[in-house]
Amino acid sequence: MMCKSRGLSDSTPLRFRNVVMIALLVTISGPSLSWAQTQKNSDVKEVSPDSDDELDRGRIEVSSSVLHSKVVSEKSDLVGEISDLLLDLQHGHIATVVMTRQSLQAGKTQRIAVPWRVLSRNRENVIQIRCSAEKLARAPELDSKDATLLTRRWASSVYDHFGIKERTINEDKPKSDVDYQLVRATSLENIRVSNLGGAELGHIAGFAIAKRDGLILYAALKVTVKDQGLQGIPLSAFIVKPPKNEWLLDISEAALVERTGFPISTWPATVDRGWSEYVHVLYGRPVFEGVRSAPNAVAVKP
Numbered sequence: 159m160m161c162k163s164r165g166l167s168d169s170t171p172l173r174f175r176n177v178v179m180i181a182l183l184v185t186i187s188g189p190s191l192s193w194a195q196t197q198k199n200s201d202v203k204e205v206s207p208d209s210d211d212e213l214d215r216g217r218i219e220v221s222s223s224v225l226h227s228k229v230v231s232e233k234s235d236l237v238g239e240i241s242d243l244l245l246d247l248q249h250g251h252i253a254t255v256v257m258t259r260q261s262l263q264a265g266k267t268q269r270i271a272v273p274w275r276v277l278s279r280n281r282e283n284v285i286q287i288r289c290s291a292e293k294l295a296r297a298p299e300l301d302s303k304d305a306t307l308l309t310r311r312w313a314s315s316v317y318d319h320f321g322i323k324e325r326t327i328n329e330d331k332p333k334s335d336v337d338y339q340l341v342r343a344t345s346l347e348n349i350r351v352s353n354l355g356g357a358e359l360g361h362i363a364g365f366a367i368a369k370r371d372g373l374i375l376y377a378a379l380k381v382t383v384k385d386q387g388l389q390g391i392p393l394s395a396f397i398v399k400p401p402k403n404e405w406l407l408d409i410s411e412a413a414l415v416e417r418t419g420f421p422i423s424t425w426p427a428t429v430d431r432g433w434s435e436y437v438h439v440l441y442g443r444p445v446f447e448g449v450r451s452a453p454n455a456v457a458v459k460p
Contacts, residue, residue, distance in 0.1 A: 161276045161289040161320045218375060220425050221343055221365040229257060229277070229285050237287060237294065241269065243343035244308060245365075245374065250393045250448040252372035253313040253340045256300060257287075270297040271316045273324070274372030293320065308340045351379060351396075351405045358382055359407055359414055366390065366425065373446055375429045376437070380422070383411060387419040390426070392437050394447040405449075409441075 221243060229238045238259030246253040254271040261268045272287065272294075280286045287294070298316050300308070317324045348361045360381040365374050376390040397406040407414070417440065420426060426433075434445045 161273075161293055161322060216430075217369045217428055218366045218426065219369050221367060224255075224285070224367070225343065227285050229287050230280070231291070232286060232288055234280075234284075234286075238270075240285065244271070244313065244340040245343055245346075246310060246313070246338070246448070247341055247393070247398070248338055248448040250374045250446060252367060252374070253310065254316050256342075259294075261295070269300040270294070271300060271313075272297060273317055273320050273322045274367075275322055276320060278369075289320065310338045310340070313340060349405055351407060353410060354397075354406055354408055355410075357411055359409070359411060360389075362405070363388055363422070366429065368429070375446065378425070379407075381414060381419070383415055388422055388425075389414065389417060389419045390433075390437070392441060392443060392445050392447075393449055394443040394445065395437075395441040396449045398449045398451055400451065 224240055224243065227240050228236060229240060231237050238257045240255055241258045242256035244253045244256060245251075252274045255274055255277060256269055257272055258267060258269050260266075272289070276289050277285055277287055296319070298312075298319055314324060343365065346362050348363075350361050351359050353359055360379045363378045363380040366376050366378065367373070368375055374393050376392050377396065378388040379391050380388055391407070395407060395409075397408065398404070399406055438445050
């Protein structure tokens, strides 16, 4: 039985004028984020796109609102709790969701992996899993797995188990590195972010995730020099530098402070084309891609 699935650097003057025009238009109208104190969710079986436009990503989930959430079945029976998210930072999406559940058959607590797209929110705004009890009972476990074994290859086996095709906006990019290691979202909470000159910029406060397919839309940066507020920064703007996996941004402190953020308590409810173009102009990077690895990164100019 199958589980139910949901869901700037260019030397030519013309290009430069186009980019500047986009920046001016977006600056006038502001980054097109839809603000909401609360997010209402419809009772749906599948996550359907809000738009066919790949830059219009529609409704979001905030990572902190997903972690430690209860999960119920389609009959509203409690089946477990989300304990972590495994991130594919190279391709910028949620690889799998880690769920803790009580196994009556095994008589113990299990940590299992499920695809993002078998989850949705019901009419009561509770996370619901659309899968048979039999399929869930045989889901891949994590209890006996060393962190180094949680790779893209292993995530693919999770999708195979649930009969779900893994797909993201970056699915056309090669995934030859099947042993690429996944990262736990909880391990990135409050991780320090610096610029290439070593100045501390702030820390990661969470991630905005596309409801429909688990794409990581941006990381929320709590800027050190600001009293409050967050900056939504595309994952592709970050550089992760080995061997300590330091998170870096190629930007000065002054330039970061000048940019418009959003309140900690009120994350944007959606991400649309206007915002996507806005951040592309700001950071000169493809919007929905993964982090970069740059062991030989050089310091940003003041």
